[in-house]
Amino acid sequence: MNSKTPLIHITKRSDIPVGRAILIRVIAIAAALLLCGFLTTLLTGLNPIEVYASMIRGSFGTSRKLWNLLQNMAMLLCVALALAPAFRMRFWNLGGDGQALMGCLAASACMILIGDKVSNTALIIIESVAALAAGAIWALIPAIFKAKWNTNETLFTLMMNYVATQIVAFFIIIWESPKGSGNIGVINQHTEAGWFPSIGSNKYLLNVLIVIALTLIIFFYMRYTKHGYEISVVGESERTARYIGIKVHKVIIRTMLLSGAICGLAGLLLGPGTNHTLATGIIDGRGFTAVMVAWLAKFDPLVMIITSFLLVFLQRGSNEIATAFMLNKSFGDILTGIILFFIIGSDFFINYQLHFRKSGRKEAK
């Protein structure tokens, strides 16, 4: 009989002490860093400790680098905050890129078309509304089909990204300046119309503050409001939701409008808020990175601050090592991928418990 008992027996954990869960995560990240260090030496012949030290310098070295880190964190967190409510509802919104891009497009359109016709304050209000609305509409389209006909939202939102990219490419050629350059340069460079004001001399502070406020709002929204509760119920079980009288269609559409609008906000902050231009690559894949930020944090807005820091740190750090050691920039993507694999894998040890086969004598008792 003993020979038929499997060596390892797996059971689901009901819950795990917080300290234990954190410990498992830390072990996973440490193991990933070890493997990454080993690979770094193997592939490039560099001392991994030096490489890590230079990653840290790249993120915190100077106040300019620190502000860059904060700005990138804020932008990534903003998209992740947009995705979190949708994911909690089990609506896989992979269209963050497209929704943010449409937001940026709408804001840029306002700056270009009515930049010299209204006052600056009015312009900023109009472009903000336009950006949020554009993002929301881009998210609303897949949401309606999901709610009404259960169309697969993962792939729908994914495809919408590419449609958005081409629409932006179309407008870039129409507005390009100088003609034939293939990009539109800085919008309203002389008048600075529609540009977000900077607080003091720091051009990123306003963005960071907006995202901090947004984090608190989303945290409150998801945890303490009726809407947040409905989102969780729909995510846990659609049938239960219907049974207790939640209108599932309404929740899906409402949550996706919110999700898209926040993505639009991210586009607004990246466009008029930071770069003052429009480009197809302006969102820089944040819609996909944000999926991981949100998921690693189990959709908790406060934990997402940590996970977005982790991912931005990896990106900024690897840019730094790319220039410092004359490596290819993509080396950072490899490291990020490996670390993600470990964190994703470590979830197993948090959710499940392994029981090894006990020795034969104990079994006989």
Add this chain to the structure above:
Amino acid sequence: MFDFATFIPRAISQSIPLLLGSTGEIMTEKSGNLNLGTAGVMYVGGMCGVIGAFFYENSPGKMNGVLAVLIPLVCCLLGSLIMGLIYCFLTVTLRANQNVTGLALTTFGVGFGNFFGGSLIKISGAEVPSIILTNTSNFFRAKLPFADKFGWFGKVFLSYSFLAYAAIVIAILAGRTLKKTRTGLHLRAVGENPATADAAGINVIKYKYVATCLGSMIAGLGGLYYVMDYTNGIWSNDAFGDRGWLAIALVIFTLWNPVSSIFASILFGGLYILYIYIPTGTNLAFKELYKMLPYVVTIIVLIMTSLRNKRENQPPEALGLPYFREDR
């Protein structure tokens, strides 16, 4: 007049990476695994082939035609197999979320391709930012000797390399295996309802692993075809673009049928390059709008299949869900 004799061959050679990618992804999805990492797998497949070819081309001695094809081929298959194994280990053994694992796999794979691409460019000391493997590519692109004798017929049907015909054969074989064999039936059972399949004595974990790894290897070949054939052996970073995602879109477009994927991928290949052939005069902006056609068509198909809601056209029922025997 629209030039079909040049358009169709270009559309077909454009379609082969998509066909291989989608055939691989169909195999994977039939086992209940939604591998969003296909883009990354195809990058790794292409890059591993390039690495193999690069070192063989730069090794002393005369190049042997068989080895010149075999070495990149084996490297490509190994590389994509490892990607498939990583995905399976995380999602099947460790039951991680498939979407997140797939996206991480894409990050890793694209990074892998571009990093080694960049490194090889540095080693070769080329002035242009690309790796040129024309010699290997010539072996890969060996064509049927009599193709030219048949005029337009030869050009449209016989002018491709062995990988292109292999892709079509693989798609037909995959379609037959899924529909007509016991193995295919078991695989579909695993994708539809793993608990029932398990109860019927099918080894769910084995089926998931084998289908996903085979799928990855087929998709990886798509990357290899792209480098060795479509671009004549020239690898430039990021040139592969969004073809991996388009392959995933094709899976839905074809309703999980590899055989119809042959025609669908030619259609997509055509849509992908249609903008070159449509006369827009000096207005370049509209070309950008034509480029969105494949995606718009996919969205329309996605909507249509969900509207018609026919049972046989639906995704595998357990697609995207991890299986845990003790979980009831």
